[in-house]
Amino acid sequence: MGELFTRASDQRQYDRDDVEWSAERISFASPTSVHFWEYLSSCSPSWLGKDLVDIGSGSGWLLDQAKQAGARHVVGIEPSRKNVELARRQYPHITTVLASLEEYSPSQNFDIAVAVMSLVHIGDLQEAFKKTHNLLNPRGEFQAIVPDFDYFRRPRHDYEVSFEDIDADEYVTMVKRPFGTLADIVRSIDRYRAVGNETGLRLVEDVPMPPTEKLMQTVPRYRGSAGKPMTHLLRFIVEK
Numbered sequence: 001m002g003e004l005f006t007r008a009s010d011q012r013q014y015d016r017d018d019v020e021w022s023a024e025r026i027s028f029a030s031p032t033s034v035h036f037w038e039y040l041s042s043c044s045p046s047w048l049g050k051d052l053v054d055i056g057s058g059s060g061w062l063l064d065q066a067k068q069a070g071a072r073h074v075v076g077i078e079p080s081r082k083n084v085e086l087a088r089r090q091y092p093h094i095t096t097v098l099a100s101l102e103e104y105s106p107s108q109n110f111d112i113a114v115a116v117m118s119l120v121h122i123g124d125l126q127e128a129f130k131k132t133h134n135l136l137n138p139r140g141e142f143q144a145i146v147p148d149f150d151y152f153r154r155p156r157h158d159y160e161v162s163f164e165d166i167d168a169d170e171y172v173t174m175v176k177r178p179f180g181t182l183a184d185i186v187r188s189i190d191r192y193r194a195v196g197n198e199t200g201l202r203l204v205e206d207v208p209m210p211p212t213e214k215l216m217q218t219v220p221r222y223r224g225s226a227g228k229p230m231t232h233l234l235r236f237i238v239e240k
């Protein structure tokens with residue numbers, strides 16, 4: 001694999017000196033977390049009274065939302081030391097474990113697993129889905145927000161962007177943003193569906209996520225993408 005893939009799948013990418021995630025999505029106050037929540041909140045009734053794990057929980061904003069939505073027990077797993085410190089400072093009442101999905105050895109199973117834009121850093125998707133399947137109870141559900149294949153392929157907001165192709169359903173993109181340079185692995189929805197089928201997680205819903213009116217009002221440059229999906233909310237159920 002190439003240099004961009006190596007960077008994208010580096011579990012400590014967010015601890016690099018040239019990345020400051022706290023400047024991007026420090027809490028639920030940031031426009032992108034509000035935007036994700038506008039879609040993800042449709043799943044939150046399914047969290048009531050349930051045990052939930054957030055894979056790649058970053059600053060921890062979703063952990064707090066999950067608690068407020070009535071989840072019984074909430075755990076974040078996050079491999080970046082900087083991000084874990086940030087989450088523990090902001091949400092000391094919630095457990096955040098310093099570990100990647102690959103490293104995590106849970107002491108319990110969960111009803112719901114959520115991953116918001118963290119599968120972009122998973123090099124071996126098949127292993128990650130197997131692990132997620134193992135984390136979940138028999139009637140469990142996996143809810144993930146992933147990039148749109150076409151949207152991430154285009155230059156965005158005058159950012160400096162580079163690409164590395166893997167195959168027809170997968171590429172890596174590296175984007176230089178004001179808070180730092182990050183590399184992401186972008187996959188087609190068909191790739192997610194296929195890996196889900198191979199690992200006992202059946203894709204039951206794919207919700208395209210164009211910018212909402214609220215996001216466009218807060219950050220007007222998103223008007224240029226009106227009507228175009230930027231990300232997708234995928235819902236998988238445990239099948240076997």
Ligand SMILES: C[S@@+](CC[C@H](N)C(=O)[O-])C[C@H]1O[C@@H](n2cnc3c(N)ncnc32)[C@H](O)[C@@H]1O
Nearest residue numbers: 011014025056057058080100101116117118121
């Ligand atoms: C784009 S950020 C999203 C953070 C958070 N979910 C949010 O919505 O604000 C991706 C997060 O995934 C984490 N991550 C990277 N590799 C990971 C892995 N192998 N397992 C779990 N999380 C990972 C990163 O450290 C980072 O905090």
